[in-house]
Amino acid sequence: MEKFSGDGQRPITIELLKEKPLPKHIAIIMDGNGRWAKKRGLPRTIGHRYGVESLKKIIESFVDLGIGYLTVYAFSTENWKRPEDEVDALMDLVVEFIDKELDYLDSKGIKVNPIGYIERITGLTYEKIMTAKERTKDNTVLTLNVALNYGGRQEIVRSVKAICQNVLSGETTIDEIDEEFFANTLYTGGQPDPDLLIRPSGEMRVSNFLLWQIAYSEFWITNILWPDFKQEHLWQAIYDYQNRQRRFGGLKS
Ligand code: IPE
Ligand code: IPE
Ligand code: MG
Numbered sequence: 001m002e003k004f005s006g007d008g009q010r011p012i013t014i015e016l017l018k019e020k021p022l023p024k025h026i027a028i029i030m031d032g033n034g035r036w037a038k039k040r041g042l043p044r045t046i047g048h049r050y051g052v053e054s055l056k057k058i059i060e061s062f063v064d065l066g067i068g069y070l071t072v073y074a075f076s077t078e079n080w081k082r083p084e085d086e087v088d089a090l091m092d093l094v095v096e097f098i099d100k101e102l103d104y105l106d107s108k109g110i111k112v113n114p115i116g117y118i119e120r121i122t123g124l125t126y127e128k129i130m131t132a133k134e135r136t137k138d139n140t141v142l143t144l145n146v147a148l149n150y151g152g153r154q155e156i157v158r159s160v161k162a163i164c165q166n167v168l169s170g171e172t173t174i175d176e177i178d179e180e181f182f183a184n185t186l187y188t189g190g191q192p193d194p195d196l197l198i199r200p201s202g203e204m205r206v207s208n209f210l211l212w213q214i215a216y217s218e219f220w221i222t223n224i225l226w227p228d229f230k231q232e233h234l235w236q237a238i239y240d241y242q243n244r245q246r247r248f249g250g251l252k253s
Contacts, residue, residue, distance in 0.1 A: 012232075012235045012236060012239050014065065014235075016239070017065065017235060017238055017239060017242070018065075020242040021242070022065060022066070022067055022238065022242075023067060023194075023195035023196045023238060023241055024067065024068055024069060024192045024195060025067075025068070025069035025070075025071070025191065025192045025193065025194045025196075026062075026067060026069070026070055026071075026194060026195065026196045026197075026198060026237075026238075027070075027071040027072075027073070027194035027196070027197045027198070027209065027210055027213075027214065027217065028058070028070070028071070028072050028073065028197075028198045028199075028200075029073045029198070029199040029200070029203075029207060029209055030051055030054070030055065030072055030073055030074065030200070030226045031073075031199060031200055031201040031203060031207075031225075031226055032047075032200050032201025032202075032224075032225030032226045032227070033047035033048045033050070033051040033225070033226055033227055034047050035047070035201060036050065036051075036225040036226070036227040036228065037050075039225075044086055045085075045086065047227055048089060048090055048093055049093065050227035051226045052093055052096075052097055053227070054226055054227055054228075054229050054230070055072060055097075056101065057230065057231060058070075058229070058231070058234060059105070059110070059142075059144065061231045061234050061235075062142055063108050063110070063141065063142060065238075067142070068141075068142060068143060069142070069143050069145070069191055069192060069194075070142060070143070070144050070145070071115070071145035071147060071188070071194060071210065072144070072145070072146055072147065073147045073150065073207075073209050074090075074094070074146050074147055074148050074150075075090055075116075075147070075148045075149055075150070076147075076149075076150060076151055076207060076208055076209075077116070077117065077149055077150065077151030077153075077154050077208065078151065078207075078208060080149075091121070091123075091125040092125075094125050094128065094129065095124055095125055095128050098112075098128040098129070098131070098132045099128070102131075102132055102135065102136075105132070105136060105144070106135055106136050106139065108141060108142070109139045109140060109141030109142065110136060110139055110141060110142045110143075110144050111136045111137060111138075111139040111140065111142070111143045111144065112132040112133055112135075112136045112144050112146065113133065113143055113144060113145045113146070114129045114132075114145075114146050114148050115145045115146065115147050115148070115150055115155075115187035115188065116147050116148045116149040116150030116151070116154075116155075116187065117149045117150070117151070117154055117158075118148060118149060120149050121148065121149055129146075129148065143191065145187070145188065145191075147209070147210075150187075150209070151208045152206075152208045152209055152210055152211030152212065153208060153211065155186055155187055155211075155212070156186075156211065156212060159182060159185040159186055162185055163177060163182070163185060182212075183212065183213075186212060186213070188210075188213055193213045193214070193215070193217065194210065194213055194214055194217045195217060195218060195241065196217060196218050196220060196237060196238070196241045197209075197210075197214050197217040197218070197219050197220070198220050198221075198222075198234075198237050199219070199220075199221045199222075200221075200222050200223075200224050200225055200226045200228075200229050200233075201222075201223070201224075201225050201226060202221060202222070202223040203221075204221060216248055218241050218244055218246065220237040220240060220241065222237075
C-alpha cells in the first residue's frame, strides 16, 4: 500500500525527517495482533506478545527522533468483552512489560503515564502500573501515555462529572469553562493534541480512542498488522504527515 521511497530521490532517513517539523504527539491504535497470530495458526495471546515487541522498537524510534509524546492504545473500555483468558493474558503482559522495561524506560527519560479508568484494573497489574508511573513521573524526554481501560467517552463523562462537582462547590464558575479548560481536565491535560493518528491493521474507525483530542489529527492507516509494524512504517507515516497540508478549517496558505 505504501511506497517506502521518500521523495522518490532520497530514501527516508532520520535526517530527512528532521528537515521538516516533526509531529509533537503521535497516537497509535496497536491493532491486529489477533489476526497476525491467526494467520500463523497461533493463539491470539502470542500475537499480543509480538505486539509488545513492536511497541518496544517504536518507543526506541521515538527517542531517536526526539518526539515528545506518544499515546498507545493498549486496552479499551470495550476490550473487557473478550474472553477472560485473553483479558488475563493482556494484563499479565502489562506486568511483564513493566518488569522487563522499566529500567530502560527510566534510563531514557521516559515518563510512563497510564491514561484511562486505571482504578478498575486490579491486583499486580495495577500495582506495577502505579510503580512505573511514580518512578518515572519527573522524566521529560518522552511522555508515553499508555491507554489502559481507556475509552474516549468514559474520559469525557469523567471530566464532565469533575467539572460539575467543582461548579457545585463554587470552585469553578460556568463562565470559566471553555475548550482549553475542558481539555485540561482530560487525562492528557497540558499535552499537545496528537498531530498524527496511526492505525495498523486497516480498520477505518476510531474505536473510542481520544475522541476529543483527535479533532484535527491527521490519520494514517495501514494494512500492516501491529506485530509487523516497524520503524520504516513509522518513518513513512511521519514523512506522509509532513507532506500533507493541515488547514484547521482555514484556507490553503
Ligand atoms: C489489538 O489487537 C490489541 C488489543 C485490542 C488489546 P487485537 O486483539 O484487536 O487484534 P485483531 O483486531 O483481533 O486482529
Ligand atoms: C482498539 O482495537 C483497541 C486497542 C487496540 C487496544 P479493537 O480491536 O478493540 O477495536 P475494534 O473492536 O476493532 O473496533
Ligand atoms: Mg482489533
